[in-house]
Amino acid sequence: MVSRDDFSIAIRSAFLKKATKQKFSLLALIVASIVLLSLESINSKSLNFVRSTIKDVIYRASFIVSIPMNTIRPIFTDIQNYFEIYKRYEIAIIELQQLNNQQNQIDYLKIENDKLKKIIGDTDIYNYESITTKVLVDKASPFLKSVILNKGFNLGLKKGMAVLKGPYLIGRITEVNYLSSRALLISDLNSRIPVFIEPMGYQAIMSGIGDDLAILDFLPKDHQLEIGNLVYTSGTDGIFFPGIPIGRIELIKEKFHVKFFSDLSQLYFTNVITSEPREKNNK
Amino acid sequence: MILFFFVISDIDIDLEKLNFLSFNLIYIFIFYWVLKNPNILGYGFIFLAGIINDVVVGLPIGVSSFTYLILSGFAAYIRYLTVQPSLIYDWIVFIPSVAVTNSAYYYILGIFFDINVDYIPLSLNTGITILFYPIVGILFNFFSKIIIVEKNV
Numbered sequence: 001m002v003s004r005d006d007f008s009i010a011i012r013s014a015f016l017k018k019a020t021k022q023k024f025s026l027l028a029l030i031v032a033s034i035v036l037l038s039l040e041s042i043n044s045k046s047l048n049f050v051r052s053t054i055k056d057v058i059y060r061a062s063f064i065v066s067i068p069m070n071t072i073r074p075i076f077t078d079i080q081n082y083f084e085i086y087k088r089y090e091i092a093i094i095e096l097q098q099l100n101n102q103q104n105q106i107d108y109l110k111i112e113n114d115k116l117k118k119i120i121g122d123t124d125i126y127n128y129e130s131i132t133t134k135v136l137v138d139k140a141s142p143f144l145k146s147v148i149l150n151k152g153f154n155l156g157l158k159k160g161m162a163v164l165k166g167p168y169l170i171g172r173i174t175e176v177n178y179l180s181s182r183a184l185l186i187s188d189l190n191s192r193i194p195v196f197i198e199p200m201g202y203q204a205i206m207s208g209i210g211d212d213l214a215i216l217d218f219l220p221k222d223h224q225l226e227i228g229n230l231v232y233t234s235g236t237d238g239i240f241f242p243g244i245p246i247g248r249i250e251l252i253k254e255k256f257h258v259k260f261f262s263d264l265s266q267l268y269f270t271n272v273i274t275s276e277p278r279e280k281n282n283k
Numbered sequence: 284m285i286l287f288f289f290v291i292s293d294i295d296i297d298l299e300k301l302n303f304l305s306f307n308l309i310y311i312f313i314f315y316w317v318l319k320n321p322n323i324l325g326y327g328f329i330f331l332a333g334i335i336n337d338v339v340v341g342l343p344i345g346v347s348s349f350t351y352l353i354l355s356g357f358a359a360y361i362r363y364l365t366v367q368p369s370l371i372y373d374w375i376v377f378i379p380s381v382a383v384t385n386s387a388y389y390y391i392l393g394i395f396f397d398i399n400v401d402y403i404p405l406s407l408n409t410g411i412t413i414l415f416y417p418i419v420g421i422l423f424n425f426f427s428k429i430i431i432v433e434k435n436v
Contacts, residue, residue, distance in 0.1 A: 006364065014359035026359060029330045030352045036334070036345030037395070051344070058338040137339060144400065146341045175341065182341050189399040210401040 052177040059148050059180045063136045128241075129275035130164070131155055135267045136180060145188035145210060146171070147267055152179045160239045162273045168261040169193075169233060169244045173272065183272075186246065187212060187264050195246060195258075196234040197225065203234055206246065206258055212265070213257040214247070227251050231258050241273075306412040309336070310384065311419045313351055314377055317358035318368075319427060329355055343396050346388065354384045370420050377416050385409045 015027040039047065081088075133149040151157055153176045163171045163183040171191070175182040184191055191208035195216070202223055204216040219225070229249040235242030247260040309332070316324040333348025340347070357380035365372065385405060392398040 010360050010363040013363045014356055023325065024327050024330075026326050026352060026356055029326050030349065030356070033330065033333065033345045033348035033352060037343060037349065037391070040343040040345065040396070054344075055338050058335055062339050144340060144342070148339075148341075189401050210404060 055175075056152070056177045056179045059136055059177075062148075063150075066137065128273050130271040130273050131157065133163075133181075133270050133272055135270065138267060145185040145191075145208065145264070146174070147183050147185065147270075149173075149181050149183055149270065149272070150179070151272070152177045152181050154178050156274055157181050157272055162233075162240045162244060164244065164271045164273060165262040165267060165269075167245060169240070169246045170260070170262050170264060170267065170270065172239070181272075183270070185264050186214060186260065193240070193246070194234045194236040195231050196242070197249065198230045198232065200224065200229060203236065206231065212263070213250075213252065213259055215255070215257060225249055225256050306415045307381075307408060308419065309351070310354060310381055310412055311377075311416055312423075313354055314358045314380060314416075315373075315420055315423050317355045318362050318373060319423075321359065321362070326352065326355060342392070342398070346391055346396075349391070350384050350388045353387055354380055357383070370417055370424070373420065374413075374416050378413050381409055381412055 015030075016025050018025050131151055133151045135147045136150045137148040149157075149163075157173055157176050159173055159176055161173045162169055163173060169186060171183040171185040171188075172193075173181050174184040185208070186193060186206070187208045187210060189208055189210050191206075191214075193206045194203065195206045196203050197216075200223070202220055202225070204219045206214045207217055208214050216225075216231075227249055231246045231248065233240040233242055233244040233246065245261060247258040250257050250259040313324065313329055317329075329351045330348045333346075333351045334344055336342075336347040337344045357376070361373070361376050385408075389400055389402060389405060392400055
């Protein structure tokens, strides 16, 4: 039988005693980590500088350590692709036919769109300044969705800036160091973005659910969303400018979700928007 | 070295097509070695690995250190209490240890830092980490025998 004394001795030994090659006791280090955690809530210039330097060093080290694995990874993907080449070829032919049909429609819509833009004195949403960044580290955590980018405030990056892959929104900058920054992806559970849904013009808040989908909160009660409706940033938060495409509406398990245009698991290069779009006349 | 490699690299143990199948090798690593041979894996290294993991994952600095050390505390406590160690017994003890550790992780982030963590993947990750413990444990047993043989030679 193990007595109560044995339990207390075991607890004391586990937390206070140091093994022969241990330099610190467990309790001392637990206290140290609590101190570190409390320092996180203090926002002073010197502490931020130390944090930023540590992060820059670790991000670079992480990138270097991951190089061998990141070199091998595409080889596996290539092998997989070779096995699926015929299947992909057949799908490509069908898609090509569909694309040809769509191209005709697009040409027509472009002409119509240009006419309408002239009427409203438009702003070209694609006419903005951006910085191309490389994804240094993508930890691909199953419950936290963010990536580390290789540019920081040395090139003018600021918290809150929109991060795009091609023309599509994928996240926003949440942490900026001198040489690196962290982008919180729109799929993260902590991501909330005001959006509008076309063609209905509904306003809502898009919340990440940790998957390649997002849900819409604060939709009008009697909304009539349809599959395929397009979701853009609304710009009502004053952080993003309006009109950045995000995804389209899909019905999953009888609930409307936003399916992102970008594949967030395949991020290599991104663009961080550093300016507001300019009006076409100023071009 | 292996522990540092896993926390600093962006390698994650999850299969792309079976997204739910991800497990926390670092937890298994820490629990196993603190339980079996604490002289191989020092608490100072575990603390440092936690800090690096927090920076790489983007968590408040100290969260992972704290959770890793809590797990080490469980392992050390069991080590002092166990007379006849066995993999099955370690496995059974590993279940509440990981459950408590991950609960601490979830609540610290949620309550003190207002960071939401999706508890379904976290619970799945916990469950799969527990399931994988014996498999990884057998592998580590094999390595630990090699280390002992090399030391004796």
